[in-house]
Amino acid sequence: MQFDPFVIPFNIGLYFILFYVVFRCVIWFRGLSRPDKLRLQRGFFGNAFVLSLKEIFLESLLHKKILKTNIRLGYMHMSLAFGWFLLIFFGTIEADIFGTKHLNAPYKAIFFRYFNPEHGRMGFEAAYGFLMDLILAFILSGLILAISKRFYSRVVGMKKTTKLKLSDKIALTSLWLIFPSRLLAESFTSGTYGNGSFLTGTLGSWLASFLPAQQMAYPFWLLYSLSLGTFFVLLPVTRYMHIPAELFLIFMRNCGIKTGDKSGTYTEVQTYSCSSCGICIDACQLNFSAGITNIQPAYLMKAIRNNDDVSEIANNCLLCGRCDQKCPVGIELSPIRMIQRRVGDNENVFTNIYKGYFRKRLHNIPEKSNGQLSYNFLPVTDPEKVDVLYFAGCMTHLTPSIKNSMVKILDASGVKYKFIDEQGGVCCGRPLMLAGMDKEARELINYNSQLFWKSGAHTLVTSCPICYKVFKESYYLGVEVLHHSQFIKSQIEEGSLKMNFLRKKVVYHTPCDLGRGSGVYDEPRFVLKHVSRLEKSKFDDENSLCCGGSLANLKLSSGKKYKIAQDTAAELTKGNPEILATACPLCKKTLSSATETRVADISEIVAEALIVTSVKRNINKQVSSIRELANI
Amino acid sequence: MSKHVVVIGAGVAGLEAAGRLSKAGFYVSLLEKEVKTGGHLNDWYKLFPDRRNSSEVKHYLDKLTLNDGIKILSGTTIEKFSKRKSHFSIITDKGNEIIADAVVVATGFDLFKSARKEEYGYGIYDNVITSAELEGMFRNDKIALCNGKIPGAIGIVHCVGSRDEKVGNLYCSKLCCVTAVKQAIEICEHLPESKVFCFYMDMRMGGAHYEELYREAQEKWGVNFIRGKVSEAGETINNRLVIKVEDTLAGRPLKMELDMLVLMAGMEMSDGGKKIAGISGLNTGENRFFSAADPHYGSNISNIKGVFYAGTCTAPMNITETISHARAAVSEVMDYLKDVN
Numbered sequence: 001m002q003f004d005p006f007v008i009p010f011n012i013g014l015y016f017i018l019f020y021v022v023f024r025c026v027i028w029f030r031g032l033s034r035p036d037k038l039r040l041q042r043g044f045f046g047n048a049f050v051l052s053l054k055e056i057f058l059e060s061l062l063h064k065k066i067l068k069t070n071i072r073l074g075y076m077h078m079s080l081a082f083g084w085f086l087l088i089f090f091g092t093i094e095a096d097i098f099g100t101k102h103l104n105a106p107y108k109a110i111f112f113r114y115f116n117p118e119h120g121r122m123g124f125e126a127a128y129g130f131l132m133d134l135i136l137a138f139i140l141s142g143l144i145l146a147i148s149k150r151f152y153s154r155v156v157g158m159k160k161t162t163k164l165k166l167s168d169k170i171a172l173t174s175l176w177l178i179f180p181s182r183l184l185a186e187s188f189t190s191g192t193y194g195n196g197s198f199l200t201g202t203l204g205s206w207l208a209s210f211l212p213a214q215q216m217a218y219p220f221w222l223l224y225s226l227s228l229g230t231f232f233v234l235l236p237v238t239r240y241m242h243i244p245a246e247l248f249l250i251f252m253r254n255c256g257i258k259t260g261d262k263s264g265t266y267t268e269v270q271t272y273s274c275s276s277c278g279i280c281i282d283a284c285q286l287n288f289s290a291g292i293t294n295i296q297p298a299y300l301m302k303a304i305r306n307n308d309d310v311s312e313i314a315n316n317c318l319l320c321g322r323c324d325q326k327c328p329v330g331i332e333l334s335p336i337r338m339i340q341r342r343v344g345d346n347e348n349v350f351t352n353i354y355k356g357y358f359r360k361r362l363h364n365i366p367e368k369s370n371g372q373l374s375y376n377f378l379p380v381t382d383p384e385k386v387d388v389l390y391f392a393g394c395m396t397h398l399t400p401s402i403k404n405s406m407v408k409i410l411d412a413s414g415v416k417y418k419f420i421d422e423q424g425g426v427c428c429g430r431p432l433m434l435a436g437m438d439k440e441a442r443e444l445i446n447y448n449s450q451l452f453w454k455s456g457a458h459t460l461v462t463s464c465p466i467c468y469k470v471f472k473e474s475y476y477l478g479v480e481v482l483h484h485s486q487f488i489k490s491q492i493e494e495g496s497l498k499m500n501f502l503r504k505k506v507v508y509h510t511p512c513d514l515g516r517g518s519g520v521y522d523e524p525r526f527v528l529k530h531v532s533r534l535e536k537s538k539f540d541d542e543n544s545l546c547c548g549g550s551l552a553n554l555k556l557s558s559g560k561k562y563k564i565a566q567d568t569a570a571e572l573t574k575g576n577p578e579i580l581a582t583a584c585p586l587c588k589k590t591l592s593s594a595t596e597t598r599v600a601d602i603s604e605i606v607a608e609a610l611i612v613t614s615v616k617r618n619i620n621k622q623v624s625s626i627r628e629l630a631n632i
Numbered sequence: 633m634s635k636h637v638v639v640i641g642a643g644v645a646g647l648e649a650a651g652r653l654s655k656a657g658f659y660v661s662l663l664e665k666e667v668k669t670g671g672h673l674n675d676w677y678k679l680f681p682d683r684r685n686s687s688e689v690k691h692y693l694d695k696l697t698l699n700d701g702i703k704i705l706s707g708t709t710i711e712k713f714s715k716r717k718s719h720f721s722i723i724t725d726k727g728n729e730i731i732a733d734a735v736v737v738a739t740g741f742d743l744f745k746s747a748r749k750e751e752y753g754y755g756i757y758d759n760v761i762t763s764a765e766l767e768g769m770f771r772n773d774k775i776a777l778c779n780g781k782i783p784g785a786i787g788i789v790h791c792v793g794s795r796d797e798k799v800g801n802l803y804c805s806k807l808c809c810v811t812a813v814k815q816a817i818e819i820c821e822h823l824p825e826s827k828v829f830c831f832y833m834d835m836r837m838g839g840a841h842y843e844e845l846y847r848e849a850q851e852k853w854g855v856n857f858i859r860g861k862v863s864e865a866g867e868t869i870n871n872r873l874v875i876k877v878e879d880t881l882a883g884r885p886l887k888m889e890l891d892m893l894v895l896m897a898g899m900e901m902s903d904g905g906k907k908i909a910g911i912s913g914l915n916t917g918e919n920r921f922f923s924a925a926d927p928h929y930g931s932n933i934s935n936i937k938g939v940f941y942a943g944t945c946t947a948p949m950n951i952t953e954t955i956s957h958a959r960a961a962v963s964e965v966m967d968y969l970k971d972v973n
Contacts, residue, residue: 397751397864398750398751398863398864399750399751400750400751400753400756400757400864400865400866400867401750401756404756424876424887558797558798558800558802559918562800589750592748592750593748593800
């Protein structure tokens with residue numbers, strides 16, 4: 001039997017990590033809800049399994065998405081992952097064909113050259129040796145990139161790279177040592193026996209010319225084994241856990257499991273699947289405009305894994321969704337951040353890998369409400385039957401030109417509508433939800449829902465993407481919810497709005513909650529093209545920037561918000577448009593303070609272009625009386 | 633040969649500094665971007681707290697600067713500013729180069745552009761006006777709504793663009809409170825039938841005789857002071873204004889109909905001052921005003937030797953403080969030029 005004590009570190013590492021991954025997957029599986037368990041079981045025997053294998057090949061090995069975003073970074077990941085896979089794959093076959101017997105222990109394949117030093121002199125053996133050298137060279141080229149990236153991130157086209165913790169640094173060092181030590185070990189052996197292919201053979205004979213190759217080989221084989229073993233043993237407590245976790249994540253995702261609004265197995269698998277590639281850091285405006293470099297998803301995932309206090313990180317985010325769009329692993333970053341906000345400071349449901357098995361699950365105890373609504377000071381609106389409800393929203397009330405424009409448009413459209421919050425209304429609830437206060441938001445949602453139901457309307461139109469998103473996602477209204485850009489588009493198509501063409505050069509800023517948040521991209525563009533000369537910008541649609549005014553960031557100083565607004569406005573007005581158009585009152589308010597260019601909501605531009613033939617005013621305007629103080 | 637000092641800005645600070653420098657024997661060039669000198673003083677009706685006519689102060693400043701040693705270059709802006717050894721080279725928009733031994737920056741303030749607080753409806757609703765526009769109405773002796781009618785209920789909103797993180801101005805403009813009190817009294821004098829409501833966060837009556845004026849407004853004129861910030865303004869179908877405000881003393885939300893709303897626009901670093909800062913490399917602070925070398929004993933001194941500040945280009949000030957600050961700048965210039973050959 002071929003054995004040597006130097007393989008022991010590798011063997012310990014390998015069997016440890018195999019056992020650990022199986023153990024981990026069992027725990028993760030047990031942590032799933034019943035429906036998710038069924039999904040997983042059904043997926044295992046169905047299409048999902050095949051799809052997952054394909055995705056694992058494309059993403060975990062080839063890293064197609066990273067290659068698309070950044071070719072050098074993609075090559076780095078691909079050469080290490082795919083190269084290593086090829087080395088193991090062909091190494092195993094090599095050991096199987098050329099070894100002493102079939103079905104070898106894994107170490108025989110890994111340390112094949114040590115146990116078969118005479119192998120690979122001619123013919124097919126030599127060609128196979130060439131292939132193995134080629135794969136090793138492929139990996140080493142990626143490794144050179146990886147090492148340079150650590151010291152100078154721009155080598156791979158990244159502005160920032162992630163900061164590491166101690167265990168990551170040790171694991172990283174052992175990872176870096178694996179392939180150079182294999183190269184040297186194989187070279188010294190080849191040098192001793194005078195064989196080896198273009199890489200190990202050439203290097204080996206050169207080294208043997210001035211070094212005692214025979215004596216040098218063994219320490220490097222030991223180093224190779226040690227670095228492999230160290231890497232495997234440390235894997236569970238480092239970011240490299242993403243390697244096994246991502247495989248499981250891909251399978252779960254293909255089975256149709258979603259993040260949801262509570263922490264659980266899927267969230268946990270996602271946080272472990274983050275490789276800290278740093279693409280989210282480069283995409284984040286808090287990084288490139290505000291100079292904040294410690295709150296990006298890569299750090300949030302790391303903090304969650306480490307069981308650190310994450311409230312500071314979780315709350316310092318615009319929730320613009322740019323990172324969700326860019327994450328090559330497809331982790332649902334914003335939903336995970338929202339879970340952390342809901343959990344708050346007082347609960348640590350999520351524990352790290354050491355404590356994972358002994359996880360303590362705390363349950364929310366619902367507070368008893370005293371049954372009193374806090375909004376009883378609001379005027380009671382009598383139920384008046386209409387077709388369309390218009391809900392301006394708080395932010396639209398703070399930008400009255402949008403409100404006035406919408407009234408003009410609704411009047412001109414001839415629909416039977418009611419301006420439901422004309423005299424004031426209750427918040428849609430989303431600001432509370434963004435702060436993680438879902439329970440409190442529910443109170444507002446109930447109040448508004450009842451108000452909407454009373455009217456019997458079939459359509460609810462709002463001017464605010466923030467309200468729009470929450471009406472669509474968290475209200476169960478059973479009516480059609482439209483953002484005003486969608487309403488205007490439908491009215492244009494029906495022919496009920498007649499407009500002049502304004503001949504103004506316009507650039508459109510996609511609001512986060514409307515665009516990435518709700519997938520409404522085309523309607524605002526349709527409307528703007530209808531009335532103006534709409535220009536393209538570098539930051540259209542999915543790639544749009546946040547205005548900086550996001551309600552979601554509970555930590556950002558006003559100065560930094562202003563900086564983001566200035567940068568966004570500067571990018572969008574590069575082509576000197578006459579109007580910077582948007583479809584959100586908050587974006588309008590934020591951007592207009594940061595640029596000299598006129599900032600206008602779509603509704604304002606439409607109202608400007610409107611040809612009003614006859615005014616049909618359907619709203620019953622209530623004139624409120626001067627209250628107490630006016631009569632002092 | 634007498635030394636040449638350039639004063640940038642011919643408002644209260646610039647005129648005072650130019651006059652005093654000339655008296656001290658310097659040759660002075662006074663640059664002003666507007667055609668008329670006097671700055672904001674031209675816009676005011678009566679001054680707080682004694683309510684003398686603003687033209688009296690203007691008259692004093694004009695007399696002070698009516699002098700052969702002062703060359704007033706009005707309608708002039710500065711395009712380039714550089715220091716060469718101990719001299720300054722200033723190139724105007726007309727292409728002329730002015731060589732100076734020392735420079736006094738007195739670029740003053742701009743009123744906060746009220747349209748930026750869109751929720752108050754300035755520029756959207758006809759009868760929302762600024763404090764400066766109300767001064768104009770006083771000067772023309774006609775306080776009226778856009779339809780010519782006399783307003784019955786008038787609201788005054790304090791802190792518009794001051795102490796407001798959302799517009800990036802954390803500082804207090806200091807003078808809007810007393811201006812509001814003064815204007816409230818003047819409204820009552822002009823329109824004895826009207827009701828005036830002031831909506832404030834704090835009443836900052838930190839100047840001589842301000843508190844007395846505040847007391848007079850309450851006791852003699854019955855002005856209502858409501859502690860709370862107006863959140864938004866709207867319009868009713870008959871063109872009246874509706875405001876929403878929280879009365880924080882009574883602890884309840886209020887909704888009120890008014891005929892006219894007056895916005896107490898705060899003071900901001902002037903656009904002219906920002907331009908000078910951009911081309912000269914003078915330091916500005918987080919509040920965007922010029923930042924002086926020392927807050928206690930160097931409030932006229934800049935980061936460029938030979939350039940001094942006078943007046944509200946460094947912080948909000950009233951006229952009394954502005955004049956004192958300009959005189960202090962003159963003494964700094966004299967000290968500096970004594971040592972420079």
